[in-house]
Amino acid sequence: MKIRDDFIPYSKPCFDQSEIDAVSDAVRSNWWSKGPKTAEFEKEFAKFVGAKHALALNSCTAALHLSLAANGIGEGDEVISTPMTFCSTVNMVVNCGAKPVFVDIDESTGLMNPDNIEKAITSATRAIMPVHYAGQSCDMDRINSIADKHGLLVIEDAAHAVYTTYKDRMIGNGKNPTAFSFYATKNLAVGEGGMLTSNDDDFMQKARVLSLHGMSANAWNRYSKTGSWRYDVLAPGFKYNMTDIAASIGLVQLARLENMQTRREEISAYYNKQFEKLPGISLMKETGMGRNAHHLYAILVDKNELTIGRDEFIEILKEYKIGTSVHFIPVHMHPFYKEHFGTKEGDFPAAERLFSKTISLPMHPAMNDEEVEYVANAVREIAEKHAR
Numbered sequence: 001m002k003i004r005d006d007f008i009p010y011s012k013p014c015f016d017q018s019e020i021d022a023v024s025d026a027v028r029s030n031w032w033s034k035g036p037k038t039a040e041f042e043k044e045f046a047k048f049v050g051a052k053h054a055l056a057l058n059s060c061t062a063a064l065h066l067s068l069a070a071n072g073i074g075e076g077d078e079v080i081s082t083p084m085t086f087c088s089t090v091n092m093v094v095n096c097g098a099k100p101v102f103v104d105i106d107e108s109t110g111l112m113n114p115d116n117i118e119k120a121i122t123s124a125t126r127a128i129m130p131v132h133y134a135g136q137s138c139d140m141d142r143i144n145s146i147a148d149k150h151g152l153l154v155i156e157d158a159a160h161a162v163y164t165t166y167k168d169r170m171i172g173n174g175k176n177p178t179a180f181s182f183y184a185t186k187n188l189a190v191g192e193g194g195m196l197t198s199n200d201d202d203f204m205q206k207a208r209v210l211s212l213h214g215m216s217a218n219a220w221n222r223y224s225k226t227g228s229w230r231y232d233v234l235a236p237g238f239k240y241n242m243t244d245i246a247a248s249i250g251l252v253q254l255a256r257l258e259n260m261q262t263r264r265e266e267i268s269a270y271y272n273k274q275f276e277k278l279p280g281i282s283l284m285k286e287t288g289m290g291r292n293a294h295h296l297y298a299i300l301v302d303k304n305e306l307t308i309g310r311d312e313f314i315e316i317l318k319e320y321k322i323g324t325s326v327h328f329i330p331v332h333m334h335p336f337y338k339e340h341f342g343t344k345e346g347d348f349p350a351a352e353r354l355f356s357k358t359i360s361l362p363m364h365p366a367m368n369d370e371e372v373e374y375v376a377n378a379v380r381e382i383a384e385k386h387a388r
C-alpha cells in the first residue's frame with residue numbers, strides 16, 4: 001500500500017462550532033473559574049449517570065485523591081488496586097500516605113480479577129480501587145460483595161468508563177465514589193477535567209470542601225450578588241475545582257456523547273472484522289457484562305507467530321504514519337514502586353503478559369472512514385509481511 005503523507009495521531013478531540021461557541025460564551029460571561037456552567041455540568045452529569053451528586057474537578061486524579069482523602073484513608077492503611085492502570089490511580093494512594101497493594105488482572109480483558117482480591121486483604125486494608133479498563137466494567141457484583149464482607153470501601157476509577165454500564169446500571173450511579181476523566185484523549189473531553197460521583201451526602205460534602213482549599217463556601221457563593229465575603233477553612237484542602245470554561249465544553253460534549261459513542265462502536269466493529277483472521281494478531285475479550293464504552297482499541301501482537309515483536313510493530317506503524325499508544329506499563333514495574341514497595345518483574349504475570357503484546361490503535365470519533373481503512377490496511381500488511 002502507498003504510505004500517506006500526513007500523520008494519523010493516536011487521538012484528537014472531536015468537536016465542531018458548538019464547542020467553540022460555548023467557550024466564547026463562557027469567556028464573555030466573566031465566569032472564568034468555577035461558576036454557573038460548572039454547576040450546570042455537575043447537574044447534567046449526575047442525571048446522565050444516575051447519581052445523587054456529581055462534583056466537577058480539574059482531573060480524574062483529583063477525584064481519586066478526594067475519594068481517598070475524604071474517607072480518611074492515610075498512614076497505616078492499605079488500598080488494593082490493579083497494576084494495569086495509569087500511574088495516577090496508585091500514586092494517589094501513596095500521596096495519602098497509604099500503601100498500595102496490587103492484585104493481578106484477567107489477561108483476556110485487562111480487568112482486575114476478583115479471584116485475587118481476598119488473598120490480598122489484611123487487617124490494614126481499607127479500600128479496593130477497581131479500574132474499568134478500556135471501557136468495560138469490572139465484575140462489580142463480585143467486587144462489591146467482597147468489599148461488603150470485609151467492610152471495605154470501593155472507589156471506582158472510571159477514567160475509561162463514561163458511558164459504560166455494568167449489566168444495566170450506569171458506572172457512576174452512586175453506590176461507590178466514582179472518578180471520571182475528561183482529559184483530552186478520553187471519551188468525553190474538556191482538555192483537563194474530571195468528575196466525582198456518589199450518593200453519599202456526607203462524603204460529597206467533605207469532598208466538595210476539600211476540593212476548594214477546605215473552605216466552607218466556594219467562590220461562586222462568595223462573588224455572586226447574594227454571597228458573602230466570609231468563609232471558614234475547615235480542613236487543609238486542595239485546589240481541584242473545574243473552571244466554567246472547561247464545563248462549557250463538557251456540556252456540549254455530553255450532548256454529543258451518544259453520537260461519539262456510535263462512531264467508536266462503528267470503528268471498533270470494523271477493526272474487529274478486519275483483524276479477525278490476521279496471523280499473529282489477537283483481540284481483547286468482551287465480557288458481555290454491560291455496555292463497552294470502547295475507550296481503547298488494542299491489538300495483541302503474538303511474537304511466536306510473527307517475526308517481529310510489539311515494539312517493532314509500533315515502530316513500523318510509525319513509518320506508516322500511524323500514531324499508537326500502550327495501555328499500560330504496569331504500575332508495579334515503575335522504578336518508584338520497585339524502590340519503595342519492593343515490587344518486581346514477575347509479580348503480576350497476567351498484567352506483564354498483556355503489557356508485552358498490546359498496542360492501542362487510533363480509534364476515536366474524529367477519524368474519517370479513509371483513516372480507519374488506512375489503519376486497518378496497514379496493520380494487515382505489517383502482520384502478513386511478518387508472519388512466520
Ligand SMILES: *Cc1c(COP(=O)(O)O)cnc(C)c1O
Nearest residue numbers: 059060061086088159181182183
Ligand atoms: C487518564 C486516566 C487517569 C487520570 O485522568 P486525569 O483526568 O488525567 O487525571 C486515571 N486513571 C486511568 C485509568 C486513566 O486512563
